[in-house]
Amino acid sequence: MKTLRFLPLFAIALLPLSPLIAAEDTGETGARVERMLDEIVFPSLNFTNVPLNRAIETLSTMSTDLDPDEVGVSILMRSPDADWPTVSVHLHNMPLRRVLSFVTQQTGYTFERETDVIIVRPYDGRHKIEFPGGPLRDFIDYVSEIAQAHGETLNVHVTDEAAEKHLPRVHFRALTLQDAIQAASSILVIEHPEYDWRLRNQAGGIWMISVSEQPSRTSALGTRVYSLGLAGTLFSNDDITTAMEIAWELDGLSSDDVTVRIHDETGLIYIRGNDAALGSAASILRALQSQAEAELQGEEIREVLELYRRDEETGRAPTDEQLRRAAEELRLRRAARQSN
Numbered sequence: 001m002k003t004l005r006f007l008p009l010f011a012i013a014l015l016p017l018s019p020l021i022a023a024e025d026t027g028e029t030g031a032r033v034e035r036m037l038d039e040i041v042f043p044s045l046n047f048t049n050v051p052l053n054r055a056i057e058t059l060s061t062m063s064t065d066l067d068p069d070e071v072g073v074s075i076l077m078r079s080p081d082a083d084w085p086t087v088s089v090h091l092h093n094m095p096l097r098r099v100l101s102f103v104t105q106q107t108g109y110t111f112e113r114e115t116d117v118i119i120v121r122p123y124d125g126r127h128k129i130e131f132p133g134g135p136l137r138d139f140i141d142y143v144s145e146i147a148q149a150h151g152e153t154l155n156v157h158v159t160d161e162a163a164e165k166h167l168p169r170v171h172f173r174a175l176t177l178q179d180a181i182q183a184a185s186s187i188l189v190i191e192h193p194e195y196d197w198r199l200r201n202q203a204g205g206i207w208m209i210s211v212s213e214q215p216s217r218t219s220a221l222g223t224r225v226y227s228l229g230l231a232g233t234l235f236s237n238d239d240i241t242t243a244m245e246i247a248w249e250l251d252g253l254s255s256d257d258v259t260v261r262i263h264d265e266t267g268l269i270y271i272r273g274n275d276a277a278l279g280s281a282a283s284i285l286r287a288l289q290s291q292a293e294a295e296l297q298g299e300e301i302r303e304v305l306e307l308y309r310r311d312e313e314t315g316r317a318p319t320d321e322q323l324r325r326a327a328e329e330l331r332l333r334r335a336a337r338q339s340n
Helices: 028-039 052-066 096-107 136-149 177-191 237-250 275-295 299-305 320-339
Strands: 002-005 041-051 074-077 086-095 109-114 117-122 127-131 155-158 170-175 195-202 206-213 222-227 259-263 268-273
Touching: 028 086, 028 096, 028 109, 028 117, 041 052, 041 096, 052 074, 052 086, 052 096, 086 096, 096 109, 096 117, 109 127, 127 136, 127 177, 136 155, 136 177, 170 177, 177 195, 177 206, 222 275, 237 259, 237 275, 268 275
Parallel strands: 074 117, 155 206
Antiparallel strands: 002 195, 041 086, 109 117, 127 170, 195 206, 222 268, 259 268
């Protein structure tokens, strides 16, 4: 059984303007759009082999006709596709939110609200997570509903003591549900430092969240070796060690009690310290890796990464070394353009 110790990851602002964290939206316009998604009801809707882009345009226009205030909901496509999938649905007395669910699930797309606009985009397993705050139990129910709406399987078990702990408002722009659960666990470490939070990935893909009294910080010293992966390409050694020192300080540890060595030639980092320090370091490396991957989401890096992506015959995922080579090639391309 794999056990991960979670410490502040997403809750620490390692870099500004993180693409994972969206700006807070508390405006009345956003609330109106959410309300219209449920209040605008389509008496009858029939699509037979209609291209998705035309279907979305039709829904946006009809929402205005069905809105007593004649405002409707603006629905936009965000997709590079030129060969649109087709939609075939026959629905009666269905609110706009459910209509969009049927249409997007049938075509492998998803939809989400961005301020006052509904965006329809290809579904890539990432979601916009908006939780207003409350017991952890409510958060798990919230992400489970998202999973069910997209046909995903998400098995999360929370102990009674952990379920009652308060989670503050969280707003993630683009995370998988598994990453959202890990992020929430990390935030809870800051909110409830008197507990030791554990997230276990058990057999069968079942996640277990539990808490216990914080253990002693004076455990025996040990040494662990980690691969910097893609984070080692996009962040300097100073950035990496500084992020770890911040985590150790927040966790009540002294960086003087930890030894860190980075081997640039192999991209390995050696850390000697107690269990708490080693757990913090591992958490920070995961956060930096996620941040690095988020930085490489543009069309250009996707083209580069295709050189090193999953082998269709063997199903192997790219190695850390292949990802480093891809990132280095991207950097060289950008440098060449700037010099020209």
